[in-house]
Amino acid sequence: MQFKTDTKEKFHAITLSGPSLSADMTGELEQLVLPYLQNDGTGPRNVVLVMKDITILDNAAAEKLVSLQQKFYENSSSFVICELSSEVEAFLDQLELLELMNVTPTET
Template identity: 50%
Template sequence: MQVKIDTKEKFHVITPIEPVLSATMTDGIKVVLLPYLKNEVKNVVFDMSNVSTLDAAVAEQLLHIQQDFYENNASFVACCVTENVETFLADNELSELLNVAPTISEASDIVQMEEIERELMDDDVLE
């Protein structure tokens, strides 16, 4: 799977180049995204602005990846979802499960808020 990567201070923006994310790409998505959990900056914003079609297997894989990120104290936020993909997620009752923001800026805000939450929770554990 080909992607464009833009590294920010608190997160990486990963943008798939292909307009179709098919079932055959599920392993490729995992290979591209999961290594970020080993980085110092673990958070990922998955920019879906180029994606016009999403397969159910890919959507399910994204949910698993999102869970992996949260289990590792990192954020995973999808953003810039096209109308076709948004309809697909809603029709398959996935839009409530996947952390989606309308824009990269709003996804950045979510990442920063989740970072603050994790810091506050860490402080509570230490007390």
């Protein structure tokens, strides 16, 4: 999976390339973002996940995103998902996972 990472002052913006996000891909994403929790004040620990290009998401990937977000909150950091497509938003709502996620319309 292709990730574009842009480090801002207070967070890392990670843009996922689409159109699909599978459980394997979320495993790669986890390997990318979990080290941010180890930052010792030298960089931001917060992540904004930009999903504007993702239109297909499987159940395991959706559950992994919720799990990742929980890990960040347990470590006093934030994991925000933004720019969800209407298809992905409806899918997450159907799985009753949307209400567990911190979702915003835009990155800022």
